Amino acid sequence: MTLYILRTLLKMVLTLFAIITLVFFATRMSGSPLDTALGDGLSAEDRALMIEYFGLDRSIWHQYLAYLRGILEGNFGLSFIERRPVADIVAERIWPTLQLLGSALALTLVVSVPLGVVAALWRDSWIGSAVMGLAFIGYAVPNFVIATFMVLIFAFWLNWLPVVGNGSPWHFIMPTIAMSGVLIAALTRFTRNAMLDVLGQDFMRTARAKGLPETIVILKHGLRNAGVTVLSVLGLQIAGMAAAGNVVVEAIFSWPGIGELLVSAAIMRDYPVLQFGVISVAFAVVVINALTDIAYVVADPRIRMAKG
Amino acid sequence: MLDAPVLSIKSLTVAFGSHTAVRDLSFDIHAGETLALVGESGSGKSATALSVMRLIEREGGRITAGQIRLGAQAPIDLAQLSDRGMQAHRGNRISMIFQEPMTSLNPVMRIGEQLGEVLRRHQGMGRAEARIAAERALDQVRIPDPARRLDQYPHELSGGLRQRVMIAIALACRPDVLIADEPTTALDVTTQAEVLKLLKSLQQEIGMAILFITHDMGVVAEIADRVVVMRHGNTEEVAYTGALFKAPQSQYARDLMAATPKLGLSPLRSQVSSAEPVLKVEGLSKSFVRNGGFLKAKVKVPAVKDVSFEIRPGETLGLVGESGCGKSTLSRTLMRLIEPDAGRVILAGRELTGLGTQALQQARADVQMVFQDPFASLNPRMKVRDLITEPAYLHSGLKGAARTALASDLLEMVTLDASAADRYPHQFSGGQRQRLCLARALSVSPKVIVADEAVSALDVSTAARVTALMQDLQEKLGIAFLFISHDIAVVERVSHRIAVMYRGEIVETGETAQVLRSPHHPYTKRLLSAVPSPLPQRPSRANLHLPSKNALALADGSN
Known part of the structure; x- marks a missing residue:
């Protein structure tokens, strides 16, 4: 058992290394940060300073090794935009994301396991068909569609629920449902099939x-x-939700989490933030697995x- | 005058949809008595058992008429009870053990919990109390080290031990009636002997009535006081065991008795003239490598150890052994479906071991296999004509009219109608399918046929017909058979010579009469004494020679 856990940990470290490498090169291939992040607002002098500080004029291998060394020393770099450690920026964003993931997971389990059991027990009656029909629809509709319609109905028309931010428990309702929709559908089907077996x-x-x-x-x-x-x-489903689901949902509801951070960092080409953000999500996925x-x-x- | 019966079935009729599975069945069982319900597949014996437990509804059947009265005093009619009402009796006054010990226990629950559950439900015990009682129950079914077993999971126990756990669960509440549905069919013959002995002695201790369901006349003779013979849902005969074996009244019972191979009573086949052996196996060995895990050395598990034997043309060598002894690995290794580690296989003068892929393919035409499961070993999407001639097509490119002609010849050989050629495998019964497998093997005129448990899945009368067909074909065509089986009585009937396999080695080999009448190896002796004999006059089990497993291990020098 202990050996098994050790082996699992070793696999984790290797996976993370591969992801760090991939993310580093992928971001570099998307263009230079000097074009947007450092933009026109900077004087030539400041610009030269930035290039010097971040080593942007060195070869890509040099930058890669420097980045790896930094990670080993616990230094993940400074944000191009905010000029402060990315670890601090990401740390502020983790808690809201975890809260959202947690509530989505809870909702998924509470809804899909009983539904799956019911669908298995009454597989030959209309109840079973109805549950499976709903699951099918839930699986087919992407989360941003669910999110958009919910915003339209419950926020704009009925004015029942808040849309932006994470200020109160009410704020959790729509993002949680949007996040867990596909998961509930998938897990209901799995529970049903496992139960039928x-x-x-x-x-x-x-x-x-x-x-x-x-x-x-x-x-x-x-x-x-x-x-x-x-x-x-x-595990796989939660990992998928952590990696992909929350980016879209957080962006739609302006949820101050990692997903929303990643989207804005990508637009601004804030490499250090983007890299560390993706690595954090990857780390979460690997740990969950x-x-x-x-x-x-x-x-x-x-x-x-x-x-x- | 007998007491009132503890279980009384009156005019029971059970149906699955429009199909009547059991028709107008009546019998009584008294306390301490064992009644065997005997019949071949489809006779309705399992449907009867499930009806008594009122679990038949779960399987899609229903009781359409009749009474099932439980209890000697103030009997209740189980057929009239609601499911809720039935729950109070199931596992309590009437309980059941099943055929498959490997799958009948919940794999993710500890033994102690599965046993304690019954006691807590029916006897209102607390957790701690139930645990103590569970340990006692395991001890009662002679499971060694019961305290440790409580915390084990089913997969940690052997098949025999699991069946003992099932028995312990069934008897935990000291039921009036125990229903045993083929409880020893999935077990090795030596384990079967132990379980039957255990059931008998527990019956003496507890005094429950046993409704014992089986297809095996040997087991009937061993355990039953009275017998109900069933066929297609009808009752053919009800008799005391002794009377049934001495003078069966119904035609069907007579046929059944005749088809049952009786160890020591089958006429022996005369030895074939000594000719050059067609198949020679010399020092064949095969080990499997089991992954030892992270940073652990790989473990070599020997499956076949230094096996040598010969078969002459027209001869049948019976290979006997219990599950896990290496019989199937041996058969696959000698066809090089699995590569042997060492040793030689010489088939019709040509050494198979060491042949290249193409040469091996050609050589394989001389040795064909028939497998155990006639349902799984025929491609359901192929017509019989193509199925049974496929080896000929693969080996010699046989096509068109020649292939059709071969198909009808083959069907005639295995005594099937020529019209079978246009049908699909699912349209045939188990016995007919096994004939198709045989026809397929014959299509390339092999010199040797390896029959791996080829009749084990068939009913006795069907099995008798298939083995008779094999003998006919052997006499006509001079084919050599390697007949692999766990059933010694069948092997006796078909084999000229017998090889006994134990833990990957052939421990004894010789002419059938010699091996069975005067066995040398202690394992052979143990195996023979464990076979239940369908004879009315039988020595009691206590006098039989059953050396312990340790004695065996010492005798064959391993471990």
Whole structure:
């Protein structure tokens, strides 16, 4: 078990290194920061100073190595625009993003697991079809469409909910729903399929033969087994949500999180911020995946054995 | 005068949709008595068991008529109970064990929890109390080290141990009736013997009635006091076990008894004249490498160790062994479907080991395989004509009219109608499909056929017909068979010679009569004494020679 965790950590470090490299070169290929960020507002003198300070006139390999050295020393660079450490800028943005992710995850679990079970149990009736139909629609509609319509209806027409920022609990409602829409759809389907697999298993018949009531048979014996499968998918889904979903949703609702930061940094070509922002998200994705792997092993005794 | 029966079935009729699975079935079982429900697949015996548990509704069936009365005093009719009402009795007064010990336990729950659950539900025990009772229950089914087992998961136990856990769960509340649905069919014969012995002694301790469902007449003779023989949902005969074996009254029971291979009673096949062997295997070995994990050395697990044997033309060598002994690896290795680590395979004078890909492909025409599962080993999307002639097409490019002609010849050989050529595999029964597999093997006129558990999935009467067909073809065509099976009684019936395999090695080989009548190796002796014998006059199990596993390990020098 310990070895398994060590191995997972080692894989994490390698993945992060690959991502850092990729992000570094990808941002450099998108054009020079001098064109926008440093713009026309700077005097020739300041401009030369900036180039000197950020090493923008050196070769790209030199910049890359300098960047790597900086990371190892815990120095992720200064923002071109704000002229302060990017770590500070990103740190301010992490908490709102985590809050949003957390509430979206909670909503997803609370809605999709029961729906999936219901869809499996009543698979032959209209209830099952209705749930699966909704899931299908939810899966097909992108989150920015859901977000836009919600803003239109609940903010502009009905004037019930606030749109911009994260000032109150009310502010959470629309972004959370927009973030979790696709996830709920996906997880409902996974839960249903995992549950259908389990329902036909011999041990479910054994559980009934013991005289257990149907609710216990389904929730204890059934869901516990289906849960293992669902768990394996959940990690990937959350990781996807952290990486992609929040960029769009945060931008739409002006949520002061990492996603919104990334969008503005990309427009301004603020490399240090963009790089560190992407690396932070990648780090989160990698950590979530590693945690899921470990949780999966802990949840399923058969795998726990095999992995030692 | 007997007491009132503890379970009384009256005119039970069970239907799946418009199909009647059980028709007008009646029987009684008394406390301490074992009644066997015997029949081939589709006879309605499992439907009966599930109806008594009222789990039949879950499988899509329903009880259309009849009574299921439980209890000697003030019996209740289970057929009339609601599901909720039934829950109080299931696992409590009436419980059930199933065929598949590997899948019947919940894989993500600890043994102690799965056992304790029944006690907490039906006896109102608390967690701690249930744990103590669970340990006692495991001890009662003779599971060694019960305290440690409580915290283990099912996959950590062997099949035999898992079935003991199932029995412990079923008997935890000391039921009036235990239903055992083919509880030993998935187990090795030595494990089966242990489980049957255990059930008997528990019956003496607890005094429950057992409704024992099986297709195996040997097991019936071993365990039952009375027998109900079923066929296509109808009751063919109800009799005391001794009477049934001595003088079956119904035609079907007589046929069933005749089809059942009886160890020690089959006429022995006369030895074939000594000719140059068509298949020679010398020192064949194969190990599998298991990943030891991160920073751990890889572990070599030997599956076949230094195996040598010969088969002459027209001869059948029976290869006997229990699951995991390496039989299937051996058969695949000698066809080079798996590459051997060492040793030689010489087929019709040509050494297979060391042949290049193309030469090997040609050589394989001389040795064909028939597998266990007739449902999985035929491509469902191919017509029979193409299926059974495919090897001939692959080996010699046979096409058109010649291929059609070959197909009808082959069908005639395996006694199937020529019209079968235009049909698809799903339109045939298990026995017919196994004939198709045989026809396919014959299409390239092989010198050797490897039959890997080829009749194990078939009913006894079907299996008897398929093995008879194999013998016919062998006598006509002079084919050599390597007949691999876990069922010694079947092997006795078909083999000229027998090789016994244990832990990857052939521990004993010789003529059928010699190996079965005067075995030398302790493992062979143990195997033979564990086979349930379908004979009315049988020695009691206690007198049988069952050396312990440790004694065996010492005897064969390994471990």
